[in-house]
Amino acid sequence: MPSLQDRLRGKLSSSPATVDLHEIQATVLRYRPEPYYGTHILLHVEDARSGREFLRRLAPHVSSAADWWNATSAWIAVAITYNGLAALGVPKASLQSFPEAFRVGMAGRADQLLDRGENDPKNWGQPFGSGRIHIAISIFSDTEERWRRAMELARLQYHGMSGVDVVEIQDFGGQLGDLNPLGYKDSIGQPAIEGSGVDPLPGQGRPIKACEFIFGYPGEAGVPLAMPEPDVLGRNGTFLGLRKYQSRVGTFNRFLRDNAQTDEDRELLAAKLVGRWRSGAPLTLAPAKDDPALGQDPQRNNDFNYANDPDGKQVPLGCHMRRMNPRDTNMPVLTDVNIHRIIRRSTTYGAPYNPNALSERDDDIPRGLYFLFISAKAMATIEFLQREWINSGDFMALGDERDPIAGLQEEAAAFTIPKQPVRRRIHGIQTFNVLRGGEYFFMPSLSALRWLTDLKG
Amino acid sequence: MATEAAVKTAPASKQSPDLEDKLKKLRELYADASEISKSALENVIRDLQSGGTATVSAQKKESAGRIGARIGKVSELTAILPLRKGGAKRMRAFFETLHGNIGNQSVDLVGTVHDMRWVFLENDTKLLFASTYDRDWDPYIDDFATKIPDILDLQFGEVEGWPGVRNPAVKDFIVKYQIPAYFWYVASPNLTVVETKRLEKIGKALDEFLDKVG
Numbered sequence: 001m002p003s004l005q006d007r008l009r010g011k012l013s014s015s016p017a018t019v020d021l022h023e024i025q026a027t028v029l030r031y032r033p034e035p036y037y038g039t040h041i042l043l044h045v046e047d048a049r050s051g052r053e054f055l056r057r058l059a060p061h062v063s064s065a066a067d068w069w070n071a072t073s074a075w076i077a078v079a080i081t082y083n084g085l086a087a088l089g090v091p092k093a094s095l096q097s098f099p100e101a102f103r104v105g106m107a108g109r110a111d112q113l114l115d116r117g118e119n120d121p122k123n124w125g126q127p128f129g130s131g132r133i134h135i136a137i138s139i140f141s142d143t144e145e146r147w148r149r150a151m152e153l154a155r156l157q158y159h160g161m162s163g164v165d166v167v168e169i170q171d172f173g174g175q176l177g178d179l180n181p182l183g184y185k186d187s188i189g190q191p192a193i194e195g196s197g198v199d200p201l202p203g204q205g206r207p208i209k210a211c212e213f214i215f216g217y218p219g220e221a222g223v224p225l226a227m228p229e230p231d232v233l234g235r236n237g238t239f240l241g242l243r244k245y246q247s248r249v250g251t252f253n254r255f256l257r258d259n260a261q262t263d264e265d266r267e268l269l270a271a272k273l274v275g276r277w278r279s280g281a282p283l284t285l286a287p288a289k290d291d292p293a294l295g296q297d298p299q300r301n302n303d304f305n306y307a308n309d310p311d312g313k314q315v316p317l318g319c320h321m322r323r324m325n326p327r328d329t330n331m332p333v334l335t336d337v338n339i340h341r342i343i344r345r346s347t348t349y350g351a352p353y354n355p356n357a358l359s360e361r362d363d364d365i366p367r368g369l370y371f372l373f374i375s376a377k378a379m380a381t382i383e384f385l386q387r388e389w390i391n392s393g394d395f396m397a398l399g400d401e402r403d404p405i406a407g408l409q410e411e412a413a414a415f416t417i418p419k420q421p422v423r424r425r426i427h428g429i430q431t432f433n434v435l436r437g438g439e440y441f442f443m444p445s446l447s448a449l450r451w452l453t454d455l456k457g
Numbered sequence: 458m459a460t461e462a463a464v465k466t467a468p469a470s471k472q473s474p475d476l477e478d479k480l481k482k483l484r485e486l487y488a489d490a491s492e493i494s495k496s497a498l499e500n501v502i503r504d505l506q507s508g509g510t511a512t513v514s515a516q517k518k519e520s521a522g523r524i525g526a527r528i529g530k531v532s533e534l535t536a537i538l539p540l541r542k543g544g545a546k547r548m549r550a551f552f553e554t555l556h557g558n559i560g561n562q563s564v565d566l567v568g569t570v571h572d573m574r575w576v577f578l579e580n581d582t583k584l585l586f587a588s589t590y591d592r593d594w595d596p597y598i599d600d601f602a603t604k605i606p607d608i609l610d611l612q613f614g615e616v617e618g619w620p621g622v623r624n625p626a627v628k629d630f631i632v633k634y635q636i637p638a639y640f641w642y643v644a645s646p647n648l649t650v651v652e653t654k655r656l657e658k659i660g661k662a663l664d665e666f667l668d669k670v671g
Binding site: 220221222223225226331332333334335336338339380383384387388392394395397399 | 530567568605624
């Protein structure tokens with residue numbers, strides 16, 4: 001597989017790594033492979049001893065972030081829910097040191113996340129929201145063969161073990177061109193992390209303080225974030241959130257066709273919703289038509305700001321990309337864009353995007369995203385994003401408009417495309433991605449993993 | 458979110474027995490009230506029953522995040538906080554010298570604050586702070602901490618035990634002294650500060666346009 005270094009054609013410059021890469025799990029820093037294949041395995045721990053025995057067997061196979069920019073192998077990652085930590089026998093004082101939102105889980109925070117209506121946890125599929133998910137194992141790989149080998153390696157560690165049950169297993173990736181379920185290249189534009197060993201990529205902006213993403217380092221406010229106790233458990237760990245979306249491809253395609261006259265117009269509308277063309281080429285750098293070579297090039301596809309586009313005539317103020325990372329947009333609400341960033345490891349599952357799917361039945365064909373996000377304050381950040389940047393428009397002076405891709409649309413919702421002489425407002429935008437499950441996990445360091453396996457009782 | 462406008466209620470004669478019951482209880486409670494209150498109450502009930510001003514707002518009062526009231530998109534924060542010795546004197550000087558310019562400019566940037574009031578109570582030993590703002594304040598406190606920490610720390614630094622806006626404990630500190638409003642009236646519950654400014658701009662532009670064509 002091409003490493004990040006290879007993908008950048010060797011143009012990645014290294015800087016001293018001040019975070020402990022040998023302790024941090026690979027998923028925190030390694031970018032999703034291109035192409036990518038993988039599986040999420042969700043497990044339930046019935047018996048603490050079996051659970052710890054499973055982790056003891058698995059631990060040597062869990063990869064660290066060491067040399068992550070050159071890494072080319074498949075990797076295995078592990079993360080544990082609050083119920084999982086309790087089931088493994090983590091002492092009460094330690095459990096209480098975790099933030100409340102983590103302790104009650106994602107379903108328990110539905111009000112704060114605005115997960116209402118169709119997205120309400122009562123509409124989620126099993127096992128989500130049941131409290132039965134304890135451990136998540138994720139395998140990431142660049143080839144089908146290495147994926148199957150890593151998968152088998154992970155499976156062997158729990159196979160036949162009583163007291164550790166699989167409650168959900170979901171393969172992901174393997175899509176032509178790594179397209180997401182709505183047909184776009186995704187996961188472009190990650191935050192740069194201070195001390196992670198490489199300089200920011202073009203357009204990434206200044207590196208963000210490591211403690212925003214990994215426990216035990218300085219944070220953006222200069223004060224270290226309170227971390228889970230004891231120190232060995234918290235340090236070099238982070239939180240991982242998972243949101244499972246079902247993509248309504250029929251509804252999405254109908255929206256594009258109903259609001260565009262020609263194929264070119266349709267693709268331009270698709271680009272205006274996201275801020276990037278299907279290939280990943282940003283509208284800032286390719287305003288008139290798609291430029292697949294640009295979309296493919298990690299040196300260039302994120303290298304822009306909004307200095308010459310204050311009103312969103314190229315990249316609409318309300319599109320998905322600009323909402324999720326407003327960069328230098330002059331916003332009417334005081335916001336520090338560097339403290340609301342997340343590391344995204346988006347994983348597409350199910351049937352590939354079909355541009356000709358138009359029926360309501362197509363909405364129900366299993367396909368969508370296991371959207372993974374990583375941050376030391378993942379719960380607070382996703383609540384902020386859900387409330388302020390996804391399901392509101394106020395921060396961009398867009399009133400009640402919501403994120404066209406991730407938002408939960410209300411009746412008669414609109415999407416505004418700024419242009420000359422007058423803006424175009426499209427009415428009747430629907431929810432294109434419906435939430436079908438979600439959970440919060442703690443992603444421990446490799447030392448913390450060993451500490452967990454050594455627990456007694 | 459409930460955004461229905463005020464709805465006209467039916468005359469009291471067709472009112473639910475529930476309202477009749479409530480009015481009866483209200484009268485009982487007011488038996489010991491001042492003559493002014495009693496007479497005013499009877500006038501208002503008469504108006505209500507004749508259908509004259511019988512409108513009730515259907516806009517629901519909700520909770521503004523952890524504590525405080527919210528109506529529509531607008532929330533209130535009311536707190537009574539203890540002051541350090543001499544704190545009120547220092548704060549007056551600060552407001553006099555700096556808040557009218559740099560302080561107000563910082564709050565303008567925040568873009569979600571409708572108003573803020575500082576009132577010194579009980580011989581300058583306590584501070585009544587009251588504010589109207591949009592949606593939630595606590596998701597943004599981290600932004601204040603990195604963007605305008607000094608203004609916040611000058612506004613509240615003389616409160617006994619103020620931990621500093623950068624301190625993660627600051628949210629709990631504020632909540633500890635917060636007293637949710639029992640009743641609250643909001644004229645435009647769906648107008649945020651951002652929306653108000655946008656409408657102001659549109660109004661001006663429209664007037665200019667009409668001046669040109671008229």
